Amino acid sequence: MSSAREYQALVRALDQLPGIGPQAALRCARWLLQQPQNSLLEALQAAQRLQQCPRCRRYWQPQPQVEFCCNSDLGHADLLVVVYDDDVEAYRQQGYRGRFFILHGLLSPMQGIGPKQLRLSELVTVLQREPVARIGLCLPSDVEAQTTAYYIRQLIQRAELPIQPDVMDVDTTAGELPWPI
Numbered sequence: 611m612s613s614a615r616e617y618q619a620l621v622r623a624l625d626q627l628p629g630i631g632p633q634a635a636l637r638c639a640r641w642l643l644q645q646p647q648n649s650l651l652e653a654l655q656a657a658q659r660l661q662q663c664p665r666c667r668r669y670w671q672p673q674p675q676v677e678f679c680c681n682s683d684l685g686h687a688d689l690l691v692v693v694y695d696d697d698v699e700a701y702r703q704q705g706y707r708g709r710f711f712i713l714h715g716l717l718s719p720m721q722g723i724g725p726k727q728l729r730l731s732e733l734v735t736v737l738q739r740e741p742v743a744r745i746g747l748c749l750p751s752d753v754e755a756q757t758t759a760y761y762i763r764q765l766i767q768r769a770e771l772p773i774q775p776d777v778m779d780v781d782t783t784a785g786e787l788p789w790p791i
């Protein structure tokens with residue numbers, strides 16, 4: 611493969627990122643190629659070490675004899691559904707000690723992100739395995755978040771889980787809790 615083809619392959623790979631168009635993918639590729647090789651290698655190695663926790667889907671580095679990253683909240687009756695890994699800290703800082711489920715994105719038909727891409731059925735699996743009393747859908751107030759919240763509510767209803775989800779229009783950057791602690 612010639613270097614030009616490799617360059618195009620890099621741009622195409624970056625173009626797959628949600629919300630990145632061909633022009634932004636080009637800018638990202640140029641930026642990446644200007645970084646020292648060592649720092650790129652370190653970033654890639656760190657990414658390779660990380661896995662999603664099978665329970666909350668937070669990124670973590672698995673350790674021997676530790677099944678989940680979130681063992682400390684085992685048995686807790688509250689669960690917050692948040693969009694990104696970083697949202698977890700915002701809620702923990704406010705004293706929330708319950709469980710989390712991280713979506714890693716929102717439904718966006720325009721960008722080809724459907725329930726399959728977000729693996730939303732895993733939420734039902736998690737809830738069936740370890741039931742909760744209440745769920746807070748802590749999503750932003752935009753259209754994609756509302757679509758995602760609606761889909762999750764339907765998913766929970768269809769699975770006939772004994773939960774009434776509290777659908778909250780919470781700005782995740784503020785990290786407001788859907789109920790008082």
Ligand SMILES: [Zn+2]
Pocket residue numbers: 663664665666667668678679680681
């Ligand atoms: Zn976890």
